[in-house]
Amino acid sequence: MTAKRKLPYNIYNLIKALGVLPIIVLIYVVAYFAAFAVTVMTGGVDVLDADTAIVNEGLFNFLRFTLTLIVLGWIYIKDFYRYEDKSSEKEVDERKISVKKSIKYTFRPSSIVIMLLAGFCIQLGTDGILYILGELFPTTFASYQHMMETFTGSISPLFIITTITIGPIAEELAFRGLILGYFNKVLGNSKRALIVACTIQALLFGLYHINLVQMCYAFIFGMLFGLLSIRFKSLVPSIFLHMIVNGSLYVIPEAFLGNIYHAALVAVISFVLLAAGLIIFITRASEKTSE
Numbered sequence: 001m002t003a004k005r006k007l008p009y010n011i012y013n014l015i016k017a018l019g020v021l022p023i024i025v026l027i028y029v030v031a032y033f034a035a036f037a038v039t040v041m042t043g044g045v046d047v048l049d050a051d052t053a054i055v056n057e058g059l060f061n062f063l064r065f066t067l068t069l070i071v072l073g074w075i076y077i078k079d080f081y082r083y084e085d086k087s088s089e090k091e092v093d094e095r096k097i098s099v100k101k102s103i104k105y106t107f108r109p110s111s112i113v114i115m116l117l118a119g120f121c122i123q124l125g126t127d128g129i130l131y132i133l134g135e136l137f138p139t140t141f142a143s144y145q146h147m148m149e150t151f152t153g154s155i156s157p158l159f160i161i162t163t164i165t166i167g168p169i170a171e172e173l174a175f176r177g178l179i180l181g182y183f184n185k186v187l188g189n190s191k192r193a194l195i196v197a198c199t200i201q202a203l204l205f206g207l208y209h210i211n212l213v214q215m216c217y218a219f220i221f222g223m224l225f226g227l228l229s230i231r232f233k234s235l236v237p238s239i240f241l242h243m244i245v246n247g248s249l250y251v252i253p254e255a256f257l258g259n260i261y262h263a264a265l266v267a268v269i270s271f272v273l274l275a276a277g278l279i280i281f282i283t284r285a286s287e288k289t290s291e
Contacts, residue, residue: 010186017182020174031064058156065162068170076177102234105285114281119244121274123252126217128267131257144213160250168242175205176229176238198226231282
């Protein structure tokens, strides 16, 4: 009998990194049909009527993110927090210590205030830029605006709660946990390699959002969340900030921006405050680590 050939370490991790998105798509399809079946069984839809044969969005959102969290969470723990051999013990222990430290630091009262400020500034700054672009290029932004009206309109409480809580955890596990983690294993831990890995996961995070407008700012968000996870060697700060950004979408009134000039001013102020907040957050973390 011939010995079973193992794939080279880098190729194996590259395949796993690129396999995360197909897993998400498969879960998406399974969750959609499961939500549709439940909607039909509970009498919420008439399958013979094309106008009502639609899935319950709140249930679908809950199922797809919950399944994603379970499946990818299991993979993440298995591949990054389990001792495979003696050589991996130190690396795994360091990850566990980083998570404990990041939890303790992120949920200090002053850190929570900074993260809340950063999250709302991200949303306000993005809304300001999108408002300006929407006024300048209304045709290009028509599909995006329709999607966002659906997203923030008459959506169920289950949809909103899932989007703010389970959704960010699942997405951070997928992109900043697994994809970034696997690419780090492939490329190494040099500063240049970390930036390349962060950029790749951010690009995939953009593609994951499908809509062209969302792709652009999702890439920027992905870079920010990725750099936070690299800096703290933990998903805790990026998950918390991601939750705040998603939650702020439902708090900031659409009429707040008013006009192009007001939107531009809001965007500039927001990004200045964002930069200042994140610099303080990261700098204070460095000081605490060195104490």
